[in-house]
Amino acid sequence: MVFAIGFRRFSWEFGKRANFSTRYLVCQMMDMTKTEFPKRVIQSIEKSKNDKREYRGLILQNHMKVMLISDPDTDKAAASLDVNVGFESDPHDLPGLAHFCEHMLFLGTEKYPKEDEYSKFISQHAGSSNAYTDCDHTNYHFDVGHEHLEGALDRFSQFFTCPLFDASCVDREVKAVNSEHEKNVMSDAWRLQMLDRATSDPDHVYAKFGTGNIETLDSCPKGKGQNVRDELLKFHSRYYSANIMGLSVIGRESLDELEKMVTGMFSEAVNKEVQVPSYDASPYRKEDMAKRCISVPVKDIRLLVLSFPIPDLFNYYDSKPEHYISHLIGHEGCGSLLSELKNKGWVNWLVAGPSGGSRGFDFMSIQVDLTATGIDHVDDIIMIMLQYIKLLREEGPKEWIFNELRDVAALSFDFKDKEKPITYVTKLSSNINWYPMEKVLTGSVLMKENNPEMIKTVLDKLTPDNMKIAVLSQAYKGKTDKTEKWYGTEYSLMPIENSLLERWRNAPLNQNLRLPDINEFIPTKLDVKELSENNPDRPRLVKNDGYSMVWFRQDDTFKLPKACVFMDFYSPFAYVDPHHCNMLHMFVDLFEDALNEYSYNATIAGLAYELENTRNGMMLYISGYEDRQAVMLDKILAKITDFKIDPQRFTVLKELYQRSLQNFAVEQPYHHSMYYSTVLRSEVAWTKREKYDALPKLTVDNLNKFIPMLLSQLHVEMLCFGNLTKDDALKVENAVMGTLRKKSSTRFLLPSQIVHPRNVELPHGSAYVYKQKHEFREISAVHVFFQIGMQNLRENVLLDVMAQIISEPFFNVLRTKEQLGYIVHSGVKCSNDTQGLRFLVQSDKSPEYLEARVEAYVDHISETLADMDITEFDKHKNALKTKKLEKPKKLKSQAVRYWGEILSKQYMFGREEIEAEEISAITKDDVIKFYNDYLNRKGAKRAKLTTYIIGKHIDDCPSEIDTAKHNSLLQEGLLQCPELQPSVLIEDISKFKCDLPLFPRLEPYIDLSQATIAD
């Protein structure tokens, strides 16, 4: 696999950057004196031939670079501003300052001093906002209903012209940064990244700790008599300069209107003529290399990472030599490096590509997981990696491989699905700071000219003397002698013996390794089929016999040569007990593993498949270019119905599965709280523990018996959507059912054999609490679920309106004001035809305290509703409608919506329009009644299920809230918790479920007997 998204940094296609020299800009700028006019307008933006949107580049008087996009069809408007400075520019003694600045910037401006003005405006107009700090840039972005671009952009622009950095928010935001860091402390990905920084040149910017915490931003500066806000102001006034800002805006407005809006709002940002810093030396010194860094991960994972320092290749973006090399090293076809390592039984996956670099330096990294035997063969694995690199050197750069990559990139650009507006502008604004304006869309994607010399230059850097080796395994526990400062990772650095280095230097060629075959999957038929006359506007059945149901619709919106074919194979044997669950899981893993060498080229060429084990059986997804889908499907069916288990791969994948079950215990507490809440509410749900205990029965023999049984009785339901005709859909059905009948003698199921899972019904007036201790994490979590009951149109939208009204203030009160922790969430939760409202908090406070805070907020909602005027209420309704009516941007997203209706058996295709219309009829009184029935502590229909995940350091916590005590200890100004009825503690999950009735299943929304398409 080639790095898709680099760690904390975007991959090659997303945007490396580099010093897009200001000189280049200055010399082309026209001399204009009036500040409201841009200095330069760039009309000739390279774009895809199928892209109907209009683009215009601007360089403002203050040298800010802007990309405008006018799209009359967009339902959301969006904007993103990228400042070309990140945590690598933090002062040495103040780690985390750039990140802290990102947090503080959003809280109030001279024009809009109220700190929640921006987030409230965005939330009330169907939008969302976020920001992130990377090593060399910081990005701010939002989206909003298209009519409200001007209002949102005006609020947003103030952050870059007159931020307040309100002193009263400092302590609180330091805490926010600290809880963000605490969330990451136990993440192996974050630890690994920091460990690499910590074992490099300590004087290099690469060695910095970017997130910051309470120590770096509070106690340390205070100890030195530093005021962190003063330092923040200095940092901001030094770096936040218009000449290193890139802005991208998309809206329905014309380019002229957008230009007027942007020049008016952003011309005030000051140009301080900041020179973007660049670092020419590599962070790896000679003494850092030819060493082995062993470390102990949190989870039971085993990894080997090689990283080679390479030059910054940004200036070669037209040829992308690093992509050529990562394509080959990361290839998974026959004769590939991965193929050889898997045949040896040493690894399961491999990722290669540039990662972790910044302006002036970069790294090429190869990452593999290690199997139980692989960990004993680290040196041999490195030898094979070096043998493959030697092969690449000996073979020399091949023009046909470059041409293949160039063609695939061009195709994917020309037939690209639209991204969400917010994703699109975020990507473009960061590209603006690196590519010439004309190439902001294409520079990171297209490969134009082959550069064999640069490929050779980079390959020459991939040598044993120029690499760092990191190995992670819990086997190193107690065998290390160092601790990394910020994350506490235990590690040791060991020199590599000269004799081993010498052997690696002289790596011989390996006969099993070779270059990949020509990719047969690159599509050639790219025409869009003519629309058939009676194409339905919603999916309709083209077949419905005892064996299968086939839903079909030809796409008439996206008009791309792509299609989605989704299938659900229902089997009564899938979920019989934890053992059957395990067998199905193993079958799917082994299948994907066995087909990988074949399917990898298809994935590269833009045709993907996925087989997934589900509660009901299996799901098969095929998506991408339609051209070769039939070939792919035939291969999959042939392999499923004639599957041979490879015992060696079975052993390796079983061990991997076993660790994944065990590793669940280490996941974040809020994951656990959601998980247990789902288990408690489902009629039958096998837990990770139960599956783990059933593992001894998982053998090759048992699996060999299971697979034919699984396929012997099935019901298949499928969706064919995209560049397909009705005949194509019937052909798919024919291929599937024909193969199953012929090769697996599949029989159909009686309707009564198709049983769908149901949820338990909590009695009205009940309150339950379930407690579970977390064995690994100090932090706790609470999940409070209010059951609303069966889904129906009116209550669906009432619940949606309720959730819309409280989501922003809940976050604002519990996270921003009370600083309970980084994870604070409220929202609708639907499952198995039922629905409810959930509140989720993860914090270092104890669960019963957190539940009291949630209840205090829930109590406060009645006031919020009473105080709300009709204008504000309507704003919420409109925001919700806008969100519902937001059109899917991709063919696959539309397919996924249809598929959701098929899987739930509700078949309410076009649900969004139906519900949006229902919203109009909702009054404020309806919502107040809904609140009084379901949420109010005295509500007649209130039914609550709370899940406590108790942090490791807390022995136990009460399952009751002592309201009087809680309120007496509260800080002034916080909401009081009301008197609550006592909760029932759930001691035994199965007993709890046995005692409760089940909700019935919903009737389908449409009449299935009338849903067959007319001929």
Ligand SMILES: [Zn+2]
């Ligand atoms: Zn943050």
